[in-house]
Amino acid sequence: MAKIDTKTEGLDLYVHVAKTFADSPWLHYGLWEPGERPNIPQLRMAQERYVDLLLSLIPPAPKRLVDIGGGTGEMAKLLLDKGYVVDMVTPSHIQAEIARDKLGANGRVFETKFEDFSEAGPYDVCLFSESFQYVDLDVSLEKLGQILAPGGRIVIADCFRDEAYQGDRQPGGGHRYSLFLERIAAHGFEIDKDHDVTAAAAQTMAVDQQVYRGFVAPLADQVISLLRARRPILAWIANGLYKLFVPRTERENIIARLKADYRSPEAFERVNTYRFLSLKRRNDD
Numbered sequence: 001m002a003k004i005d006t007k008t009e010g011l012d013l014y015v016h017v018a019k020t021f022a023d024s025p026w027l028h029y030g031l032w033e034p035g036e037r038p039n040i041p042q043l044r045m046a047q048e049r050y051v052d053l054l055l056s057l058i059p060p061a062p063k064r065l066v067d068i069g070g071g072t073g074e075m076a077k078l079l080l081d082k083g084y085v086v087d088m089v090t091p092s093h094i095q096a097e098i099a100r101d102k103l104g105a106n107g108r109v110f111e112t113k114f115e116d117f118s119e120a121g122p123y124d125v126c127l128f129s130e131s132f133q134y135v136d137l138d139v140s141l142e143k144l145g146q147i148l149a150p151g152g153r154i155v156i157a158d159c160f161r162d163e164a165y166q167g168d169r170q171p172g173g174g175h176r177y178s179l180f181l182e183r184i185a186a187h188g189f190e191i192d193k194d195h196d197v198t199a200a201a202a203q204t205m206a207v208d209q210q211v212y213r214g215f216v217a218p219l220a221d222q223v224i225s226l227l228r229a230r231r232p233i234l235a236w237i238a239n240g241l242y243k244l245f246v247p248r249t250e251r252e253n254i255i256a257r258l259k260a261d262y263r264s265p266e267a268f269e270r271v272n273t274y275r276f277l278s279l280k281r282r283n284d285d
């Protein structure tokens with residue numbers, strides 16, 4: 001049986017957390033104004049600022065667009081309503097089901113990793129809303145070269161590691177930005193538009209800390225203590241299964257996440273750069 005990968009399974013869990021606590025269909029960071037106090041009830045508003053900035057980078061409809069790593073289809077729905085022809089890609093069965101319900105017959109949902117996506121396009125816009133960090137850099141850039149229509153744009157909003165990142169446990173993630181710049185150039189692309197929103201996105205870490213410290217960690221503690229006290233044999237079996245199916249490095253990640261000490265906005269800002277980018281082929285307009 002396959003081991004559990006908390007990076008991708010965690011996103012499926014987050015679909016429910018975001019919906020329940022922030023009434024939000026979005027799975028991406030929020031953008032916070034200077035002086036704003038980030039909190040869970042305000043998260044959706046901050047995430048919608050993110051959507052507005054993203055929309056400002058997408059060439060106007062009508063266009064053929066593929067939303068890669070489209071989550072539960074919220075952006076795809078919004079773009080359909082604006083007159084785009086939209087396909088969506090996600091490897092998650094849970095997300096694909098929700099998206100199919102939302103889009104009906106109007107948009108196609110492909111349940112696959114982008115690396116295995118076999119549609120030829122062409123697409124005028126290839127969109128990654130906080131999903132570029134999950135895809136293989138070279139495989140994806142090669143595929144983008146094949147499916148992007150002449151004059152088309154690749155729009156990416158995502159976190160990248162900057163030079164200060166030394167490979168240790170830190171909040172954020174993504175491809176190393178210097179490597180990304182090198183690889184897009186090697187695949188014949190260049191940056192058309194670039195917004196650095198690192199400081200505005202970093203504040204989302206404060207919300208993340210609140211969720212883990214204020215809710216997830218105490219809940220996990222309480223469930224484990226109850227189980228140990230009332231059903232010791234079941235607790236012993238559950239512990240054994242957990243160790244069997246969740247690799248040790250993932251278990252260490254989970255413990256560090258629950259404590260959330262290292263997941264501060266300041267730490268995020270130190271080692272990441274969060275960019276909204278539009279890319280084009282080097283020789284296109």
Ligand SMILES: C[S@@+](CC[C@H](N)C(=O)[O-])C[C@H]1O[C@@H](n2cnc3c(N)ncnc32)[C@H](O)[C@@H]1O
Binds near residue numbers: 068069070071113
């Ligand atoms: C942080 S969520 C962002 C979801 C949505 N775009 C949004 O802005 O709310 C990352 C998305 O990338 C998807 N994803 C993960 N690995 C992927 C891959 N290899 N190819 C395509 N999508 C992937 C996840 O399933 C999820 O839909």
